[in-house]
Each structure stands twice: as structure tokens, then as C-alpha cells.
Amino acid sequence: MSARKAFSGDSRKLVLAFDVGTTFSGISYSILDPGRSPEIRGVTRFPGQHESYNGSSKIPTIIYYDKNGKVRAVGAEAVTESMLVAAEEECWFKAEWFKLLLCKKKTGNPLVQEISLPPRKTITQVFADFLKYLFECASEYIKDTHANGPDLWASVKDKVDFVLSHPNGWEGREQAIMRNAAILAGLVPDTPVGRGRVSFLTEGEASLHFAIENGLxxxxxxxxxxxxxxxxxxxxxxxxxxxxxxxxxxxxxxxxxxxxxxxxxxxxxxxxxxxxxxxxxxxxxxxxxxxxxxxxxxxxxxxxxxxxxxxxxxxxxxxxxxxxxxxxxxxxxxxxxxxxxxxxxxxxxxxxxxxxxxxxxxxxxxxxxxxxxxxxxxxxxxxxxxxxxxxxxxxxxPPNRVNKAVADGALSFYLDHYVTSRVSKYTFGTDVSVDYNSFNEEHVKRRGKVFRHSISGELRVPGGFAVILPKNTQVTESKEFRQSFILQPVFSPGQSQGVEQIDADIFCYHGIDKNPGWMDTDRGNFARLCNIVADRPQMSRKTKTNGDQNKIYSEVSYEIVILFGKTELQAQIAWLENGVEKRSPAKIVYNDEDF
CATH class of the missing domain: 3.30.420.40 (ATPase, nucleotide binding domain)
Structure with a gap:
């Protein structure tokens, strides 16, 4: 690969990549100076490491909590003889392998089900405690190993970008937990700009970047x-x-x-x-x-x-x-x-x-x-x-540093971004109700579920599945996928039409059917991925009258635009205004039960 381009920003910044592993974790970082080509460096000295382990790039993913829920020891400090004795004598709680709890709902694996958290602690809180510790380790290492280290750290500490890696099987829900943990840890503020300073990458793609970076x-x-x-x-x-x-x-x-x-x-x-x-x-x-x-x-x-x-x-x-x-x-x-x-x-x-x-x-x-x-x-x-x-x-x-692949690769992803398209792991779509057709065999099979729309009076069949993105589709980062929707709010003559909230559930299908059309045929393989929410701006309406119910209603047509090809799901809403497409941002909301 060609030499890395010089950083084009107008001020110095820092990028930290945290590889929080099930058993061991590591940190890589890069200081971006305007006009200089960035380098990938690693944190190779951590508190509590024995002298013989200095130069090691990883620490155990372990946290000890006391009876009051206070963090007492983390990482290499948690496996020193003195801490092990204190932990036993004072009955501290040892949190380990907790990373696997982020995907607990996706697996029936007995080991994952048996992993426990400290009393009165959520997975987000434990993850936040560990991220906070990694951030402190990075801070001390940079201050101790760079010329004018304290001044260097002071110049970048409030403008740090973070790259968090995760297993290939994780999706938006797990990413949302990790971002919330970063906010709770104080790494970034809970603002749109602060949230945007946290990005995600699969461990597989991080390993690819590591392979490229090391000429493999x-x-x-x-x-x-x-x-x-x-x-x-x-x-x-x-x-x-x-x-x-x-x-x-x-x-x-x-x-x-x-x-x-x-x-x-x-x-x-x-x-x-x-x-x-x-x-x-x-x-x-x-x-x-x-x-x-x-x-x-x-x-x-x-x-x-x-x-x-x-x-x-x-x-x-x-x-x-x-x-x-x-x-x-x-x-x-x-x-x-x-x-x-x-x-x-x-x-x-x-x-x-x-x-x-x-x-x-x-x-x-x-x-x-x-x-x-x-x-x-x-x-x-x-x-x-x-x-x-x-x-x-x-x-x-690789001849060496194989356990450093993910952290270094995550930094390379941020700096170099070699991957331009990815393949969908599941079929994605949304639940829909469709106009009843008495000549359609699938509709007739479901006639016991047919209902009359309260506004338009039309007969509808619920439980349909509209595919937005099929499984095993190669998707570029800029490729947009769309799904059309119609809002039908009721209003009286002269009544203000106001602003309604737009929302749509997005589901992923894990089964083998290449074109699943109904959600009741393989119900166990459908899972709600997220809810896309947006405040609806003023859009053109088509006004209609329901003669049977003597009600006036309007129809608002719009589309939800989704980008599946990036390392994190993104969405917008789009509509036509005088023949010109308009857009507005949309928020992606994941199930926050375990946040």
C-alpha cells in the first residue's frame, strides 16, 4: 500500500482504539498533527504489570468490585498477588468475560447465561468502568512516553475520537450499549457531536486492516x-x-x-x-x-x-x-x-x-x-x-503481534478506510399490512386476520414483510435502500394539521427463506432490530374523505432511506416537495432494556 497521507485537519487531535476482548484488552492510538503522516502506536505499559511483562500490549479484561460496588482493581492490577489476597479476604466481586453479556439475548450458550454481573450493576455500567480505566491508562502512557507529554495530553484530551471494535455478529443494539457506556465513562458528552466521536468496527474488518498495514x-x-x-x-x-x-x-x-x-x-x-x-x-x-x-x-x-x-x-x-x-x-x-x-x-x-x-x-x-x-x-x-x-x-x-491485530487494525480503519463494500448477514425489512385481495391465496389463508382500516375503510391483511435488503447482498457504503410509507392522520375541517412523528420498525430475518413475505410463517426467525424515528416536517398532503364514516383524512407519502453498507446503520427520511426531494435526519432507537 502507498504511504499514509498527511493529516489535513487544522489542529492536533488524538484517536484511541479500544479492543475490549473477552479475556484480554488492548489500546492503540495515533496523534494527528496537521501536515504530518499519522503513525499507529500502542500502549505497551500498564499499571500493575510485572517488570517482565513490560512491553506487553494487553491486559486481562477483569474488574474487581467491593461490596459497595466501588471499583477496586482492573486489568493487570487485578491479578497481582496482593490484590488476589485482598479480593478473597474482603469478598470482592470479580467481573470477567462480561463482554459476552452484550449479546446474551442472541444466544442460548450455557456459558454466557452463567456469567454474572456485580450486584446492582448493569452491563453498561461495567463496560463503562472498563472503558474509563483504558482511557486513564492511555492518558498516563502518553504523558509518560512523549516529549512534553503533559502538554501534549492537555492539547488533545477534549477532542479525542474513539474506535471501538466488536465481534462480527454484533449489530446496532450492541453498538448502542457500547456508545452509552462511553458516555457514562465520561469519554464523550451526550450530544450529537459527542456521540459522533465514537465509531465502530467489526473485529474481522479490523484484522483485515492489520493485515494490510503489516504487508501480509x-x-x-x-x-x-x-x-x-x-x-x-x-x-x-x-x-x-x-x-x-x-x-x-x-x-x-x-x-x-x-x-x-x-x-x-x-x-x-x-x-x-x-x-x-x-x-x-x-x-x-x-x-x-x-x-x-x-x-x-x-x-x-x-x-x-x-x-x-x-x-x-x-x-x-x-x-x-x-x-x-x-x-x-x-x-x-x-x-x-x-x-x-x-x-x-x-x-x-x-x-x-x-x-x-x-x-x-x-x-x-x-x-x-x-x-x-x-x-x-x-x-x-x-x-x-x-x-x-x-x-x-x-x-x-503473522510472525508477531497477532494479539495486537484488532486494536492496530481499528486505528488503520480510521486512518486508511480500505473497505468500500460489505455483505449483508441477514435479510432486513419491515412489517406491513397490505390491501386484501380475495384472489390471492396467501390473503385468503389469513382472512381471519383481515381488518378494516379505521380511516380509509379499506380491507387490510396484517403481518406482511417488505424486504428492504436481502441476505448476502454486497452493499457499498454509499448505496441507499428505501421503503415507502403512507401516513393517514385524521383531522377535521379547519383543524391545524400539526406535526406527527414518523416511526417504523426494522426487522431482521435469520431464516433460510430467500424471500420471506409473511412474518407468521417463520415467526421464530424474525427479530426486531430497531425503530427509526423522526419528527415529520411539513410535507405535501393529499386530502381524502371517507364517505362511510364522514371523516376527512390526509395521506402523506414519504420514504425511509437506510444505509446498510457502513460499519454502523444510518437512516434518513425523504419526501417530494414540488417534484424536488427533501430530506431530514432520523434517529435509530434500539431496545434499551439492558442499557
Whole structure:
């Protein structure tokens, strides 16, 4: 790729990218100076890190709260010996893996259902506490590592843009929670301008930008070939497919809908815990399963590479021997095949996802780039290569900094913006009622639901689904999708027509029907995505009279315009005024039950 262009703004600003992971989190940043080419830097020193870990780009995604709900320790500070002792003695609450609760309503996964929050805390509050901590870490790092650091920080602290990354499967509702958390944390004010300083990006697309930034696509994205990026993280496994845009060497396009699976490395640990809990029942270590699983995470899980070899977990001191539980000299011996069973479901998720995306891709795929913390496991890397070799696909990993891919890539997205089109993961549309037609078989099947419109007197059939954007459609960032609506407010002669509020529900369909026309045929696969709301400006009306009810009513025609191709949903309303299209902004409202 060509050298990054100089920043064209008229004053210095700061961009912070927060990668809040299920198990570990990181920060990247860029200071934008007018006339200078921006650089991507990382925060590599955090409070509480042992000297041997200085230079590490990530900290544990952990928060300890005391009984009063006050934050007592976060990140690397939360895993120091002194904090662990204090947490046990003072009965602090440990919040971990909380990121997965943002998508709790989308999954019946037992692990997600079991994750708990501190008493009287919402997911937004916990997320806000963690974002606030990351912001403080970034502030201290910049002040400590740059010349005239305090003055530098003072010049940018009130004009920071934030890029928050999230799994491929998350949508507007999760983004809304994260933005509200940023506001609660004090990162930005609750104003249109403040909210606009927070942008979002999928982890898959962030990984693509990381690959471009680090020259990983040389020989990969050539001659129209597609390539897969697998971000194997702590909670999720995200798979994305791209190709270089024909005729434009600097742009990329998504060529199959991205996927997200809850089968990252924490689920390996979860399966290990279930096994160990059963194995150690009635043993002297029955009450130490959590500590033993922590040791499995720290060492055994990292070095597992061959199921033919037994694996060991430290469970006590070297004098402890309990043959009944395969414990010798303080080491619990596990059969390699048992450990394989902890890992195998995650591998299947990746292989199945790649197979589905190969089937949907419009270009051949020969290369897979494996990133994320879980990618460091040798068994996963080798097994993925073995599974894909028959399809003549090559898997490779970046030589270093794989766990920095998302944070650095999110910064590159902000600065470079290489992706120009994306593929819809679901079918999007809205619920409608349609004029009853006695010759239409689908209408006749629903005649028990037919109603007479209270204003126009027309017979209507409810429960129709008007598709706005079909699944697996490639959408450019500027492509607009429209849905027409008609308002029919009643008014009396001489009465002020006032201003009504326009609103429309947008639904996404997760089923297999390519053209779902009715919401009652596959009800379980329809989910309300959001509500689009706007104050209706003065629009041209057509006045009509309902003779049966002797009422005057008007019809107002307008369209809702939706941009699906960006990293965040956007909407407007449009109408014709004397043959000229007029527009007005619309607000997208998500279900705020868990905000």
C-alpha cells in the first residue's frame, strides 16, 4: 500500500482504539498533527504489570468490585498477588468475560447465561468502568512516553475520537450499549457531536486492516483471489472474506457475509472445567477447581500441540501424590485425547465457517490468515492447516503481534478506510399490512386476520414483510435502500394539521427463506432490530374523505432511506416537495432494556 497521507485537519487531535476482548484488552492510538503522516502506536505499559511483562500490549479484561460496588482493581492490577489476597479476604466481586453479556439475548450458550454481573450493576455500567480505566491508562502512557507529554495530553484530551471494535455478529443494539457506556465513562458528552466521536468496527474488518498495514497480503490478494481472515479470540471466532476491488488496488470488498461463533478459547477452558470438576470429585482438590483451571489456562492450554502426548496441570506441591486421580508429584496427568475434546469444537466451528464462506464467495479462496490470541496454539494452527490442505488452502499466521491485530487494525480503519463494500448477514425489512385481495391465496389463508382500516375503510391483511435488503447482498457504503410509507392522520375541517412523528420498525430475518413475505410463517426467525424515528416536517398532503364514516383524512407519502453498507446503520427520511426531494435526519432507537 502507498504511504499514509498527511493529516489535513487544522489542529492536533488524538484517536484511541479500544479492543475490549473477552479475556484480554488492548489500546492503540495515533496523534494527528496537521501536515504530518499519522503513525499507529500502542500502549505497551500498564499499571500493575510485572517488570517482565513490560512491553506487553494487553491486559486481562477483569474488574474487581467491593461490596459497595466501588471499583477496586482492573486489568493487570487485578491479578497481582496482593490484590488476589485482598479480593478473597474482603469478598470482592470479580467481573470477567462480561463482554459476552452484550449479546446474551442472541444466544442460548450455557456459558454466557452463567456469567454474572456485580450486584446492582448493569452491563453498561461495567463496560463503562472498563472503558474509563483504558482511557486513564492511555492518558498516563502518553504523558509518560512523549516529549512534553503533559502538554501534549492537555492539547488533545477534549477532542479525542474513539474506535471501538466488536465481534462480527454484533449489530446496532450492541453498538448502542457500547456508545452509552462511553458516555457514562465520561469519554464523550451526550450530544450529537459527542456521540459522533465514537465509531465502530467489526473485529474481522479490523484484522483485515492489520493485515494490510503489516504487508501480509503480498501474494495473497492477487488476480481476483479472495482470502479469509480468521480472528480466533477469547470469546468469539470471527471469519471474514475479502478480495482486492477490481480496478482499484487500494480498496477491498467483502465477498461473503462475515460470521461469528461463540467458541473462542474461553470455551476450551469451560469444557476443561466441566471435565476437571467431575474428575476431581471427592479428591483433596475438589474445592480448588477454579485455581486448577487458571493453571490450565496459563500453561497447559497454551502448549497443547499433540493429543498423542499426555498433558499436565500443576495442582499442588511436589510431595503430593494421589494415584486415584492421576496426580503425581503435584502434577495432574490428563490423557491427550481428553484435552483434544476441549479443543475440537472450536476447530469444527472454524472449519465449518470457512466451508460455508467458500461456498458463498464469488471468488476462489486459497489463503487463510489466522490472527487473535487463540491462534498462538500450535494444535489449532496445525489442525486447521491439515483440514484445509485437501482444498488447496494455505493457513499462515503473522510472525508477531497477532494479539495486537484488532486494536492496530481499528486505528488503520480510521486512518486508511480500505473497505468500500460489505455483505449483508441477514435479510432486513419491515412489517406491513397490505390491501386484501380475495384472489390471492396467501390473503385468503389469513382472512381471519383481515381488518378494516379505521380511516380509509379499506380491507387490510396484517403481518406482511417488505424486504428492504436481502441476505448476502454486497452493499457499498454509499448505496441507499428505501421503503415507502403512507401516513393517514385524521383531522377535521379547519383543524391545524400539526406535526406527527414518523416511526417504523426494522426487522431482521435469520431464516433460510430467500424471500420471506409473511412474518407468521417463520415467526421464530424474525427479530426486531430497531425503530427509526423522526419528527415529520411539513410535507405535501393529499386530502381524502371517507364517505362511510364522514371523516376527512390526509395521506402523506414519504420514504425511509437506510444505509446498510457502513460499519454502523444510518437512516434518513425523504419526501417530494414540488417534484424536488427533501430530506431530514432520523434517529435509530434500539431496545434499551439492558442499557
Amino acid at each position: 497480503l503480498e501474494g495473497v490478494a492477487e488476480k481476483g483471489q479472495g482470502f479469509l481472515i480468521v480472528d480466533a479470540g477469547g470469546g468469539t471466532i470471527d471469519t471474514s472474506v475479502y478480495r482486492r476491488k477490481p480496478g482499484d488496488s487500494k480498496s477491498f470488498e467483502e465477498i461473503a457475509a462475515s460470521q461469528c461463533h461463540l467458541n473462542g478459547s474461553v470455551f476450551v477452558s469451560r469444557r476443561a472445567r466441566q471435565y476437571l470438576k467431575g474428575w476431581l470429585t471427592d479428591s483433596p482438590f475438589e474445592d480448588d477447581v477454579d485455581t486448577i483451571v487458571d493453571e490450565f489456562d496459563r500453561a497447559t492450554k497454551q502448549r497443547f500441540s499433540d493429543p498423542k502426548n499426555p498433558q499436565f496441570i500443576k495442582v499442588g506441591n511436589t510431595r503430593q501424590n494421589f494415584k486415584e486421580w492421576n496426580i503425581s508429584h503435584g502434577q495432574l496427568k490428563l490423557d491427550g485425547k481428553n484435552v483434544l475434546s476441549f479443543f475440537a469444537p472450536s476447530l469444527r466451528s472454524i472449519v465449518n465457517s470457512i466451508g460455508e464462506q467458500r461456498r458463498l464467495s464469488v471468488s476462489p479462496i486459497k489463503h487463510v490468515i489466522l490472527v487473535g490470541g487463540f491462534s498462538a496454539n500450535e494444535w489449532l494452527f496445525k489442525s486447521l492447516n491439515d483440514n484445509l490442505a485437501p482444498h488447496r488452502m494455505n493457513v499462515f499466521r
